Amino acid sequence: ETGVTQSPTHLIKTRGQQVTLRCSSQSGHNTVSWYQQALGQGPQFIFQYYREEENGRGNFPPRFSGLQFPNYSSELNVNALELDDSALYLCASSLGFTGSDYGYTFGSGTRLTVV
Amino acid sequence: AQSVTQLDSQVPVFEEAPVELRCNYSSSVSVYLFWYVQYPNQGLQLLLKYLSGSTLVKGINGFEAEFNKSQTSFHLRKPSVHISDTAEYFCAVNTGGFKTIFGAGTRLFVKA
Numbered sequence: 001e002t003g004v005t006q007s008p009t010h011l012i013k014t015r016g017q018q019v020t021l022r023c024s025s026q027s028g029h030n031t032v033s034w035y036q037q038a039l040g041q042g043p044q045f046i047f048q049y050y051r052e053e054e055n056g057r058g059n060f061p062p063r064f065s066g067l068q069f070p071n072y073s074s075e076l077n078v079n080a081l082e083l084d085d086s087a088l089y090l091c092a093s094s095l096g097f098t099g100s101d102y103g104y105t106f107g108s109g110t111r112l113t114v115v
Numbered sequence: 116a117q118s119v120t121q122l123d124s125q126v127p128v129f130e131e132a133p134v135e136l137r138c139n140y141s142s143s144v145s146v147y148l149f150w151y152v153q154y155p156n157q158g159l160q161l162l163l164k165y166l167s168g169s170t171l172v173k174g175i176n177g178f179e180a181e182f183n184k185s186q187t188s189f190h191l192r193k194p195s196v197h198i199s200d201t202a203e204y205f206c207a208v209n210t211g212g213f214k215t216i217f218g219a220g221t222r223l224f225v226k227a
Contacts, residue, residue, distance in 0.1 A: 041219055042219050043205070103161045104159070108158045
């Protein structure tokens with residue numbers, strides 16, 4: 001098992017800019033979810049992709065978007081960055097349409113700072 | 116809607132002492148329950164999960180948790196902690212849908 005790999009590990013952006021975060025899922029996992037973890041809080045669900053289609057979304061605005069590729073790697077894109085977008089962004093891979101039964105395998109995250 | 120409450124934000128404990136991290140959830144339907152651990156500057160690692168069956172669930176690193184449906188609780192326990200157990204612990208609930216709801220976390224601090 002290769003685990004979940006995220007890049008970059010750290011990133012500093014200016015308010016109003018756009019950012020792309022990348023994730024390589026664990027081998028064999030066809031579902032990827034993205035979470036935002038603000039400092040001192042638990043992770044908050046952004047959205048989930050299954051076989052290249054978004055099949056679930058949390059309470060995040062449309063400027064948060066994603067892609068999943070045929071090899072199950074994925075991207076999280078955030079447009080028009082705001083200061084409150086500063087957080088640790090976690091990618092989590094799992095199996096199945098909902099991905100709930102087995103729990104997640106998480107990456108180490110990307111720490112995004114918006115200044 | 117589901118919710119998760121971790122009753123303690125911080126738990127200090129001496130090495131080799133037992134520890135319990137408390138978690139209560141709210142849901143009107145059947146749930147899947149999880150505990151994750153997060154070490155500094157890392158992602159979350161699955162400790163254990165309850166899907167169905169026996170209410171006592173054993174996980175990695177000597178941790179176990181008990182599902183209590185009547186109390187809507189899923190407390191995490193370890194009989195003897197080590198310095199290396201110092202980390203943030205998250206309780207999480209899923210009702211079979213796309214979204215897993217996480218608690219705010221409990222910081223376990225093990226003192227020598």
